[in-house]
Amino acid sequence: MKNKKRHSLGQLLLAGPYTVWMVGFIVIPLFLIVYYGLTNKSGAFTWENITAITSAVNMKALWLSVELSVICTVVCLVLSYPLAMILANSKMKNSSLTAFLFILPMWMNALLRTLAWLTLLENNGVINTILTKIGLPTIHIINTPTAIVFGMVYNYIPFMILPIYNVLVKLDKNVINAARDLGANAVQTFLRVILPLSIPGIISGITMVFVPSLTTFAISDILGGSKILLLGNIIEQKFKTANNWHAGSGLSLVLMVFIIVTMVISSHYEKDGESANVW
Amino acid sequence: MPNKLLDLIDISKSYDGQTVLDEMNLYIRDNEFLTLLGPSGCGKTTTLRIIGGFETPDTGKVIFQGKDITNLPPNQRDLNTVFQKYALFTHMSVEENIAFGLRIKKKSKQYIKDKIDYALKLVNLDGYGKRDVESLSGGQQQRIAIARAIVNEPKLLLLDEPLGALDLKLRQDMQYELIRLKNELGITFIYVTHDQEEALTMSDTIVVMNQGYIQQIGTPEDIYNEPQNAFVADFIGESNILDATMIEDKLVEILGVRFPCVDTGFGTNQPVDVVIRPEDVELGKPEDGRLRGRVTSLIFKGVHYEMDVMANGYEWLVHSTRMFPVGEEVGINVDPFNIQIMNKPESEDEEAQSTDEE
Numbered sequence: 001m002k003n004k005k006r007h008s009l010g011q012l013l014l015a016g017p018y019t020v021w022m023v024g025f026i027v028i029p030l031f032l033i034v035y036y037g038l039t040n041k042s043g044a045f046t047w048e049n050i051t052a053i054t055s056a057v058n059m060k061a062l063w064l065s066v067e068l069s070v071i072c073t074v075v076c077l078v079l080s081y082p083l084a085m086i087l088a089n090s091k092m093k094n095s096s097l098t099a100f101l102f103i104l105p106m107w108m109n110a111l112l113r114t115l116a117w118l119t120l121l122e123n124n125g126v127i128n129t130i131l132t133k134i135g136l137p138t139i140h141i142i143n144t145p146t147a148i149v150f151g152m153v154y155n156y157i158p159f160m161i162l163p164i165y166n167v168l169v170k171l172d173k174n175v176i177n178a179a180r181d182l183g184a185n186a187v188q189t190f191l192r193v194i195l196p197l198s199i200p201g202i203i204s205g206i207t208m209v210f211v212p213s214l215t216t217f218a219i220s221d222i223l224g225g226s227k228i229l230l231l232g233n234i235i236e237q238k239f240k241t242a243n244n245w246h247a248g249s250g251l252s253l254v255l256m257v258f259i260i261v262t263m264v265i266s267s268h269y270e271k272d273g274e275s276a277n278v279w
Numbered sequence: 280m281p282n283k284l285l286d287l288i289d290i291s292k293s294y295d296g297q298t299v300l301d302e303m304n305l306y307i308r309d310n311e312f313l314t315l316l317g318p319s320g321c322g323k324t325t326t327l328r329i330i331g332g333f334e335t336p337d338t339g340k341v342i343f344q345g346k347d348i349t350n351l352p353p354n355q356r357d358l359n360t361v362f363q364k365y366a367l368f369t370h371m372s373v374e375e376n377i378a379f380g381l382r383i384k385k386k387s388k389q390y391i392k393d394k395i396d397y398a399l400k401l402v403n404l405d406g407y408g409k410r411d412v413e414s415l416s417g418g419q420q421q422r423i424a425i426a427r428a429i430v431n432e433p434k435l436l437l438l439d440e441p442l443g444a445l446d447l448k449l450r451q452d453m454q455y456e457l458i459r460l461k462n463e464l465g466i467t468f469i470y471v472t473h474d475q476e477e478a479l480t481m482s483d484t485i486v487v488m489n490q491g492y493i494q495q496i497g498t499p500e501d502i503y504n505e506p507q508n509a510f511v512a513d514f515i516g517e518s519n520i521l522d523a524t525m526i527e528d529k530l531v532e533i534l535g536v537r538f539p540c541v542d543t544g545f546g547t548n549q550p551v552d553v554v555i556r557p558e559d560v561e562l563g564k565p566e567d568g569r570l571r572g573r574v575t576s577l578i579f580k581g582v583h584y585e586m587d588v589m590a591n592g593y594e595w596l597v598h599s600t601r602m603f604p605v606g607e608e609v610g611i612n613v614d615p616f617n618i619q620i621m622n623k624p625e626s627e628d629e630e631a632q633s634t635d636e637e
Contacts, residue, residue, distance in 0.1 A: 177360070
């Protein structure tokens with residue numbers, strides 16, 4: 001009986017703004033994307049926009065998106081884990097300040113940060129100028145997938161560091177001591193205790209880096225010089241240049257499947273709802 | 280006399296200029312149940328962490344089974360620790376937790392299985408092997424932590440306030456359980472606690488610590504009946520601690536009244552501290568007492584009555600099975616054997632150090 005209790009008017013009023021927000025900015029847009037994705041210009045139902053993914057251009061873009069996102073995620077993970085460990089274990093009183101410093105660039109506009117990489121990597125950019133000055137051959141990075149990975153890693157690495165740092169800093173030091181006490185050396189302690197216990201952080205980090213990498217179009221646009229098309233760029237073109245919302249929505253739905261799969265896998269590892277997510 | 284299993288020699292440790300241990304010397308014999316007892320910040324946990332290998336002393340040596348292990352990492356020491364708040368591996372089952380040390384040592388599967396079964400029986404958690412450790416209660420987790428340590432057959436088990444997180448009833452049950460375990464296993468225990476009752480119940484030897492110095496080492500009876508200074512007397516149980524003057528051997532003046540006692544060697548007319556336990560204060564008719572006083576409060580405690588008696592400007596704490604109502608005039612007597620005389624420390628710093636030269 002009790003759980004059938006009706007909510008008071010006050011409670012309904014308080015929930016109101018959230019409901020309006022969620023309906024207006026989440027439910028309706030999502031519904032529109034599904035609607036556009038599954039209809040053609042005359043409004044009739046079709047799978048065409050979805051199956052368009054199988055065209056050579058789109059498949060190539062999808063494959064490149066997945067490939068670069070995976071590379072970016074792996075690079076972020078490899079760079080972040082040791083750093084997060086150092087931050088979490090440092091006896092410095094201001095280790096949280098140090099962690100904060102890594103987040104600080106995020107306060108700058110993402111486009112600016114990416115444009116900064118453009119000036120660094122350009123053929124006549126900062127790096128090549130220095131290389132020429134000291135008599136070394138110049139390198140050609142800009143407008144290649146490598147440049148895009150640079151940009152992605154730089155933009156998304158804080159999303160990997162933070163959740164891993166959060167998990168490691170909360171680890172009971174006595175749990176690590178217990179492993180040492182029971183005979184484990186430093187490597188065994190890391191592999192058998194620290195690493196397994198930090199998996200929730202790693203999974204959150206992977207999700208939070210992989211998903212935006214997969215859908216980015218700004219970074220690939222700036223650092224790829226519009227020559228390298230990721231699926232995000234194709235979707236952007238469909239909406240803006242081709243003005244074909246149906247095709248754009250269809251491809252978005254395909255991308256959403258990948259994201260949902262990533263989310264499902266990650267939620268599986270976050271037991272107790274004790275998520276290390278920063279989102 | 281059994282061998283020294285562990286010998287701490289001149290151990291000092293400070294953090295950020297704050298001295299936690301100052302030239303501490305302590306040894307522990309084979310098969311002893313030794314308790315480090317003291318208020319928080321007295322250095323007892325630091326001592327345990329130095330023995331376990333989680334801290335390195337600034338000076339001094341840790342000798343274990345005749346070998347200097349001062350700089351040996353924890354994983355190379357033949358001893359195990361039961362941590363405060365259990366420190367179990369939450370990503371493993373009960374079985375995997377217990378097997379952790381044995382797997383590191385690459386024991387055979389059959390050996391590990393037998394050991395797990397044996398350890399679970401020993402801590403009365405038969406059949407819990409497949410459980411998730413987080414599904415267990417605090418008391419059960421504590422038993423698993425103990426099982427995880429003892430399957431490695433350490434010569435010495437360190438216990439860092441292992442019962443601190445448990446409720447009173449469970450704590451008392453676990454005290455008996457630990458004594459039983461120790462007797463069954465025949466290994467040496469070093470136990471850290473701030474709970475004096477726990478220390479008195481379980482230990483063979485109690486080491487009372489304060490501000491990085493050992494105050495007194497002795498059996499529970501010694502510590503309770505013959506505290507060497509006011510700190511020990513105050514920390515262990517309730518007591519009346521009074522300023523007094525040692526008139527001569529076997530005669531002490533307390534609150535202006537002379538009492539015969541049994542202590543000698545404190546000189547003549549020397550200021551001393553006197554400890555009288557509340558249960559040793561005898562109340563009777565006013566005309567029979569050395570001191571006269573008036574009962575100011577009365578509380579029934581079950582086993583005894585707790586009374587405050589105001590006499591010669593001091594409020595005496597008295598435990599007695601005889602009841603005297605509030606306002607009644609009473610006489611106070613103390614048996615000479617129950618008057619414990621202690622040297623007066625000159626300063627607070629000396630108070631901490633006073634018995635360090637044992």
